[in-house]
Amino acid sequence: MFTSLSSTVQIIIVVAAWLLAGILVAAWVHRDAQRRKMKVTLWATLGFFLHILGLIAYLIARPGKQKLVCPQCGREMLSSWDSCPFCGPQTSDADGVEIEPLTVETRQEEGKEILADTVSVSAEPDTGGKTVKLQTSEPVLAWLIVKEGKRIGKEFRLQPDVTSIGSDVSSDIVIDDEAISRQHGKVRIEEERFMLYDLVSTNGTFVNGEQVAQHELQDGDEVRLGSTLLVFKKI
């Protein structure tokens, strides 16, 4: 069938097929080499001219385990990552606000400087689609501080309305103590009074050594839940 065509047409068909095959192979190799950060031009050219042979050569040459390197820190990255976990996304640094990274050392706190200023942010009337924070009330200046237990010195600031306490991670104050119930107790602010409630916990709630079902917390009160002792501090 092919031979019945004129020789010119035959040549055109053969050349077109060759070009098409070359383009297809080159395109595939180009995309793959780009992902693997290999020499894209070299392999795509080989693929275009040598077709199957070029493809075979590329498949043999490409690394089995894809190795990428972060351009910022030089650490090896997995191929499935498109951002380096050590460096993260880059900021435009417009105003250069420096935020301290989390460190592995325990932070030293000199005294207990409490910031008494309000942290209210007025909500703009026309946000134009941008997320803004609602005007908030002043922070509550009351804490429960761990005096005995796993995390001595840990301060838990009380929430404006209700602060839940328990071993369940959903609690506002999470205490990892087997003797503490998942929902052990709560502190509710009622007309400027700090009311502590026991939520029918298994091992009970004790204030200054005495078991309570509810109690109005005073500055310095020692609250025992399980094997953890917390001190209530108020300003």
Added chain:
Amino acid sequence: MLPFQIGKVTDTGKQRSVNEDALCALDLSDYAPSGEIDGLFAVADGMGGHAHGEQASNYVIRELSRLFGTGEYQNWIKTRHIDEQNLPLVFKEAVAEINQRVYEAAIRQNTQRRMGTTVTAALLSQDQLFISHVGDSRAYLIHDDVISQITRDHSWVNELVEQGVLTSEQAQHHQAKNIVTRSIGPDPSVQIDTHMLQVSPGDILFLCTDGLSNSIQMHEIQMTLQAHPPQKACKRLVHLANRRDGSDNASCLAVRFTENVPASSRQKRKRVWILLGILLAILGAVGIYFWML
């Protein structure tokens, strides 16, 4: 370990000049230093003007990546006296400390506007997902052909919805829909919502900022995620959000959990396909040659 495919897209939108959203999706299943963590997925929507929002959201994502993506959390928890096995608490505490850092930075800089960001982040360990969430970005899960919104929006309009004052559709179009009641940064301590989910093959986790969820319905998200691979689905959803609105940055990431196929058989199958392809090509060439004779 449950294998998964990831897709993620972030877009500045049509009206903003800066993208204050940040996201990360890390597959850590082949990365030994990450310890028990097999994946980290997070979105953050920054706020505060003067690119402070961008700095806050990028900071949150970077710190989460650094802590959990590199395995550094294992050292970090030792000095915080948190049990390493209690991953949900580790995650929550990390977000709490990140909040403190952002707050302190704003105080130090004496920025007139407090900088802040939402964060909705998920940690994957085997087939368990631990979610920590503050703000109005969202996490959805598709399981057994049903999509559910896992997180609760910490927004003023959502509080009205919960009180029955607004319907959720009214909330989507409300002029005050972008006002959040909780975020990372403005306050020294913040209440963080946590969720724990068990995932199985076929499930899809979807995280997005409000720039996307404000203009796309839940059933549309489900249809798109089920019809396309994660990356393509994310592109389509962001494109749709821009077409419908585009006034805000829009970002999303999708994680589709797949069947557990052992790596060795995957490699084997790949090699078989390559050999078959080569064989077909050779046969094809030979066929064309003889046909031309």
